[in-house]
Amino acid sequence: MEYVVSILKKFPLTVFALVILTMPFWFPWIGGYGGLATKIMIWALFALGFDILLGFTGYLSFGHAIFFGVSAYATGLMFKHFSDEIIPAMIVAVIVGTLASVIIGYLTLKKSGIYFSILTLAFGEMLHSSALSTFGGFTGGENGLTLPDMIPSMLGIEMRGEVMFYMTAAVLILGYYIARRISDSPFGLILKAIKSNQERLEYTGIDVQKYKLGAFVISAIYASVAGSLMVVYEPYVGTEYLRWSTSGNLVLMSVMGGVGTLIGPIIGAAFMLYFENVLSVPLGEEWLLVLGLIFMAIVIFLPGGFTDGFKLIYKKLIGKKPDGEEK
Amino acid sequence: MNYLFLQVLTGLQISALYMLIALGLTLIFGTLGVVNFAHGALFMLGAYFAVVISDAFGFSVALVSVPILLFIVGIILERGLIRFFYERSHTDQILVTFGLAIVIGEVLKTIYGANNLPFAKPSWGSGIVKLHEYLPFLEGFVAYPKWRLILVVVSFSTVAALFLLLQFTRFGLIVRAGMRDSQMLAFLGVNITRRFTIVFGIGAVIAAIAGLFGGPITQVEPELGMKLLIPSFLVVVVGGMGSLPGAVLASLLFGMALSFTAKYAEIQQIIIYLLAVVILLVRPRGLMGKKGLME
Numbered sequence: 247m248e249y250v251v252s253i254l255k256k257f258p259l260t261v262f263a264l265v266i267l268t269m270p271f272w273f274p275w276i277g278g279y280g281g282l283a284t285k286i287m288i289w290a291l292f293a294l295g296f297d298i299l300l301g302f303t304g305y306l307s308f309g310h311a312i313f314f315g316v317s318a319y320a321t322g323l324m325f326k327h328f329s330d331e332i333i334p335a336m337i338v339a340v341i342v343g344t345l346a347s348v349i350i351g352y353l354t355l356k357k358s359g360i361y362f363s364i365l366t367l368a369f370g371e372m373l374h375s376s377a378l379s380t381f382g383g384f385t386g387g388e389n390g391l392t393l394p395d396m397i398p399s400m401l402g403i404e405m406r407g408e409v410m411f412y413m414t415a416a417v418l419i420l421g422y423y424i425a426r427r428i429s430d431s432p433f434g435l436i437l438k439a440i441k442s443n444q445e446r447l448e449y450t451g452i453d454v455q456k457y458k459l460g461a462f463v464i465s466a467i468y469a470s471v472a473g474s475l476m477v478v479y480e481p482y483v484g485t486e487y488l489r490w491s492t493s494g495n496l497v498l499m500s501v502m503g504g505v506g507t508l509i510g511p512i513i514g515a516a517f518m519l520y521f522e523n524v525l526s527v528p529l530g531e532e533w534l535l536v537l538g539l540i541f542m543a544i545v546i547f548l549p550g551g552f553t554d555g556f557k558l559i560y561k562k563l564i565g566k567k568p569d570g571e572e573k
Numbered sequence: 574m575n576y577l578f579l580q581v582l583t584g585l586q587i588s589a590l591y592m593l594i595a596l597g598l599t600l601i602f603g604t605l606g607v608v609n610f611a612h613g614a615l616f617m618l619g620a621y622f623a624v625v626i627s628d629a630f631g632f633s634v635a636l637v638s639v640p641i642l643l644f645i646v647g648i649i650l651e652r653g654l655i656r657f658f659y660e661r662s663h664t665d666q667i668l669v670t671f672g673l674a675i676v677i678g679e680v681l682k683t684i685y686g687a688n689n690l691p692f693a694k695p696s697w698g699s700g701i702v703k704l705h706e707y708l709p710f711l712e713g714f715v716a717y718p719k720w721r722l723i724l725v726v727v728s729f730s731t732v733a734a735l736f737l738l739l740q741f742t743r744f745g746l747i748v749r750a751g752m753r754d755s756q757m758l759a760f761l762g763v764n765i766t767r768r769f770t771i772v773f774g775i776g777a778v779i780a781a782i783a784g785l786f787g788g789p790i791t792q793v794e795p796e797l798g799m800k801l802l803i804p805s806f807l808v809v810v811v812g813g814m815g816s817l818p819g820a821v822l823a824s825l826l827f828g829m830a831l832s833f834t835a836k837y838a839e840i841q842q843i844i845i846y847l848l849a850v851v852i853l854l855v856r857p858r859g860l861m862g863k864k865g866l867m868e
Contacts, residue, residue: 306664306667356857358663359664360608360663360814361810361814361857363608363667364807365810365849365853367806368803371803372843372846375842375843376839379838379839380842490799490803531683532679534675535676535679535683537675538672538676538679542672542673542676545672
């Protein structure tokens with residue numbers, strides 16, 4: 247047991263990559279299927295980026311559906327009007343998502359965290375309702391943006407099935423590597439300092455606003471890549487991509503997995519999609535109720551989420567005190 | 574003249590519902606310091622109770638019992654859940670109340686299904702009022718749905734009652750003092766915890782009133798809570814968090830804006846968000862927010 251954990255600690259990225267890349271082999275054993283694995287990769291990427299904002303700075307955004315949705319629409323429109331090649335579509339989508347995040351981040355990251363949560367929620371609903379009506383001509387309105395008979399491809403290779411899975415998995419592994427580098431960098435340290443004591447950080451002469459915006463934009467770039475990949479995976483843009491429920495699901499999975507750990511939100515994303523698609527069969531219509539109760543229990547009793555739970559269990563197993571040494 | 578009058582009336586009617594929900598939100602934030610994402614769900618619970626009870630026993634029974642029921646629900650929630658979150662971060666408060674909102678919505682969905690429940694107005698509240706018979710300055714025939722007028726009257730009466738309660742009673746005095754400095758008040762030997770529990774209950778009662786009178790004009794379905802929570806939160810932020818007059822002012826502003834842009838659906842869909850962004854950019858603390866709070 248301790249040996250396993252020591253390997254995990256020494257080669258986190260290698261272990262992570264191995265687990266992800268072998269997913270097509272072990273995932274069907276527990277009731278999963280290929281398409282779900284790809285979807286998990288996409289949501290994991292979304293949640294991973296979100297952790298750089300929520301986990302590091304402590305700013306709870308209820309509007310990350312904006313970047314996911316806006317970039318999904320941008321990708322869809324590129325496919326529709328330009329070509330089925332994914333590289334230009336994804337580049338445009340990420341640029342659009344990034345620009346949106348700079349503007350919205352500038353407007354919402356004023357001072358208080360509550361202010362931020364409510365305003366991001368409001369911005370999300372504004373874009374959602376404008377996609378439904380105001381810009382209905384571009385977005386397909388209530389029906390979403392349909393792309394009939396579209397098979398996106400990269401340099402002529404069709405993006406479906408296994409190819410799509412490995413492409414998404416590669417993006418996720420790269421994303422995880424970058425996030426870890428950010429976490430260990432001076433920039434990451436300042437973000438974590440914002441969470442613990444923003445006021446004190448300001449007194450040291452650091453322009454906190456700039457760092458918060460930086461974290462916000464980075465998390466939005468992750469969200470944009472995820473949103474764009476979603477349309478590559480499934481060439482259709484649903485109106486719910488922009489809806490508050492998408493942001494809400496993101497918050498649910500991040501918190502359940504454990505914020506601030508990078509791996510936690512990935513576990514949370516996998517858990518939630520697995521729950522929604524596999525465990526919902528025995529649970530029936532009430533699966534979201536069960537999920538809501540699990541979420542509340544975690545917020546109340548285990549604010550560190552699953553990752554904290556694993557740590558506690560591990561320490562129980564090897565007989566250390568829960569607050570024992572760890573690194 | 575007629576046109577203008579009707580637009581203003583419609584604006585009042587739209588703002589009436591926002592006002593009721595925002596009032597509870599801002600009251601709870603101002604006193605307990607809790608950002609309650611489950612407030613929309615409380616309103617929805619009020620609407621569902623109102624439908625079920627008035628179908629079974631008539632609206633007058635619902636009128637009495639729903640506020641009492643919601644008061645009890647409010648007390649149970651505050652004692653059983655919310656009070657453990659006073660010492661935790663705002664983020665945790667938002668998270669736990671968000672989870673609560675999902676759970677309440679899903680429970681209602683499991684029991685009553687995802688579809689809209691029809692809410693029959695009581696006979697004394699249906700039909701129209703011929704306004705030109707009462708208001709001589711209106712020309713020709715001007716009629717307005719009676720229930721919507723009742724909603725406006727109820728809403729403003731609730732605001733007035735809450736204002737009187739906070740401004741002119743001993744209970745109100747203690748609560749207002751508690752909003753300033755609850756620790757000091759506790760040192761003086763006042764049982765502030767019990768008052769705060771009651772304040773949460775009052776917030777739930779206002780949500781119940783909103784559900785009783787707002788239910789018939791909105792749809793009673795499990796998404797209702799979140800649908801109204803978002804604009805109501807904007808009302809609270811634009812008015813200034815924790816400020817009751819601010820919530821009233823901001824809801825009037827939003828109601829009028831929605832009413833006067835009704836002809837242009839593209840603008841109406843986003844007008845309150847645009848207003849909120851502009852106001853908060855110019856004045857981050859909101860229209861009547863206290864200095865230093867939320868700036």
